[in-house]
Amino acid sequence: MDYIGTARIRELVARTGEKEFLQGLVTELEKDFLRWHEFDKSPRYACYSRVGVIELMPASDGEQFSFKYVNGHPGNTNKGLLTVAAFGVLADVASGYPVLLSELTVATALRTAATSVLAARVCARADSRCMALIGNGAQSEFQAIAFHALGGIRELRLFDTDPRATNKLEANLAALALPGLRVIRCANAAEAVRGADIVTTATADKRKAIILTPEMVVPGMHLNALGGDCPGKTELDVRILLRDDVRVIVEYEPQSRIEGEIQQVPQDFKVTELSDVLSRRVRARTTDTEVTVFDSVGFALEDFSALRYLHRLHRRYGASDGIDLIPTLQDPKDLHAVLRNPQTSRSAA
Ligand SMILES: NC(=O)c1ccc[n+]([C@@H]2O[C@H](COP(=O)([O-])OP(=O)(O)OC[C@H]3O[C@@H](n4cnc5c(N)ncnc54)[C@H](O)[C@@H]3O)[C@@H](O)[C@H]2O)c1
Numbered sequence: 001m002d003y004i005g006t007a008r009i010r011e012l013v014a015r016t017g018e019k020e021f022l023q024g025l026v027t028e029l030e031k032d033f034l035r036w037h038e039f040d041k042s043p044r045y046a047c048y049s050r051v052g053v054i055e056l057m058p059a060s061d062g063e064q065f066s067f068k069y070v071n072g073h074p075g076n077t078n079k080g081l082l083t084v085a086a087f088g089v090l091a092d093v094a095s096g097y098p099v100l101l102s103e104l105t106v107a108t109a110l111r112t113a114a115t116s117v118l119a120a121r122v123c124a125r126a127d128s129r130c131m132a133l134i135g136n137g138a139q140s141e142f143q144a145i146a147f148h149a150l151g152g153i154r155e156l157r158l159f160d161t162d163p164r165a166t167n168k169l170e171a172n173l174a175a176l177a178l179p180g181l182r183v184i185r186c187a188n189a190a191e192a193v194r195g196a197d198i199v200t201t202a203t204a205d206k207r208k209a210i211i212l213t214p215e216m217v218v219p220g221m222h223l224n225a226l227g228g229d230c231p232g233k234t235e236l237d238v239r240i241l242l243r244d245d246v247r248v249i250v251e252y253e254p255q256s257r258i259e260g261e262i263q264q265v266p267q268d269f270k271v272t273e274l275s276d277v278l279s280r281r282v283r284a285r286t287t288d289t290e291v292t293v294f295d296s297v298g299f300a301l302e303d304f305s306a307l308r309y310l311h312r313l314h315r316r317y318g319a320s321d322g323i324d325l326i327p328t329l330q331d332p333k334d335l336h337a338v339l340r341n342p343q344t345s346r347s348a349a
Contacts, residue, residue, distance in 0.1 A: 001326055002099060002315075004100065006105075006106065011317070012313045019145075023149075025306065026118050028308065029305045036273075040060045040062070041299075043252070043258055044300060053071065054069070056068070057303055061304070070108065071084065072233075074204035084105065088104040089307075097326060100307060100311045102307055102311075107303075107310060109139050110142055111302045115251075115296065116143060124197065124292065125285070130155040131199070132159070132198070132199045133158050136160035136168070140169050141173070144178075154180050155184065157191075158183065158186060159191070190215075193217075197220070199217075201227050207232065207233065213239075214239045214243065224296065225295055229296075234261050236293070240293070241293065243291065246293060249274055249277055249292060249293065250296075250297075252273065256297055271295070
C-alpha cells in the first residue's frame with residue numbers, strides 16, 4: 001500500500017512545480033466534476049463539539065473509493081495546532097483493498113485553491129485582476145498563489161483581524177516574488193474589498209460571523225466564500241444572498257444546505273451546482289454586473305480527485321516502499337501467520 005506523507009507531498013509539488021501542480025489539479029477536478037453523475041455522493045458525516053468538528057468525507061466512482069478524515073477547530077491556532085488537519089485513503093472497489101494512505105492537510109489547501117480557481121473561471125468576470133483576501137491563515141498562500149498563477153490576479157488586498165497572520169502572508173508572498181503581483185495590506189475588510197473583482201473569504205470562527213455586508217459588494221464582483229463550512233459558521237450577511245443580482249453556486253446542494261452560507265436562507269432558495277456550470281448546462285453569470293457567490297464548503301469529490309492525482313504523481317516519480325498496513329499472506333485464510341511469522345508483514349508497495 002502506497003504512502004504519501006508531508007515530506008513526500010513537498011517533493012511531489014517541488015518536482016512538478018507549484019503552478020503546474022495546481023494546473024494539473026484544476027484539470028483533474030474539472031474532469032471529475034464533469035462526470036458528476038458517475039459518483040456515489042452523500043453529505044459528509046460530521047461529529048460536532050463545542051470547539052470544532054471532525055468529519056469523514058466519502059466518495060466513489062464505482063472503480064475507486066476514497067475518504068478523508070478532517071477536522072475544523074478555529075481555536076486550535078492559539079494552542080499551536082492547525083485549524084484544519086487531514087489525511088485520506090484511496091481504495092480499489094473491486095477488492096476493497098486500500099491502495100494509498102496520504103496526508104491531506106497540505107493537499108486540502110491545494111485542492112481548495114484549485115477548486116476556487118476552477119469555480120472563478122466560470123463565475124468571475126474574465127477581466128478580474130484584483131482580489132481581496134480576507135483571512136490570512138493556513139489557506140491564504142495557496143489561494144494567493146493559485147489565483148496569481150491561474151486566475152489572472154495581479155493585485156491582492158489583504159486583511160485579517162490578527163496582524164501576525166497578515167505579516168506571515170506578506171512575508172511569504174514577498175519571498176516568492178510572484179511576477180507582477182502587487183500586495184496591499186488593508187486596515188479592515190471594507191478597505192480590502194474596495195476595487196476588488198474577486199473577494200476570497202477564508203476566515204475561521206466558530207460562529208455566524210459577518211465578514212461582508214451588502215454595502216461592500218458591488219456589481220460584477222465574484223465572492224469566493226470558503227470559510228463558512230459548518231452549521232452555525234458563516235461569513236456573509238444573509239442580505240447579500242437575498243439580493244436580486246446575486247447568483248449562488250455550490251458544490252453539492254444537500255451538503256451545502258447544511259453547512260454553507262445558504263444555511264441562512266430557506267430550503268427553496270435557488271442555487272446552482274458547480275458541475276452544471278462546468279458542463280455549460282447553466283451559466284453562473286449572464287452579465288458583467290451580476291454578483292456570483294461560490295459558497296464553498298469542500299466536497300468529498302475534490303479529495304477523491306486530489307488523492308488520485310497525488311497517487312499518479314507518486315507512481316510517476318518513483319514510489320518508494322509502501323507501508324505494511326494490510327498483511328500480505330501466502331494463504332489468505334491463514335491470517336494467524338502474521339503473528340507467527342515476521343516475514344508475512346513486510347511492506348507491499
Ligand atoms: N471550503 C473548503 O473547501 C475549505 C477548505 C479548507 C478550509 N476551509 C475553511 O477555511 C477557513 C480558514 O481555514 P485556515 O486553515 O486558513 O484557518 P486558519 O485558522 O489558519 O486561518 C483563519 C484566519 O481567519 C482569521 N479571522 C478570523 N475571524 C476573522 C474576521 N472576522 N476577519 C478577518 N479575519 C478573521 C484568523 O485570524 C486566521 O488568521 C476555516 O474556516 C476552514 O474550515 C474551507
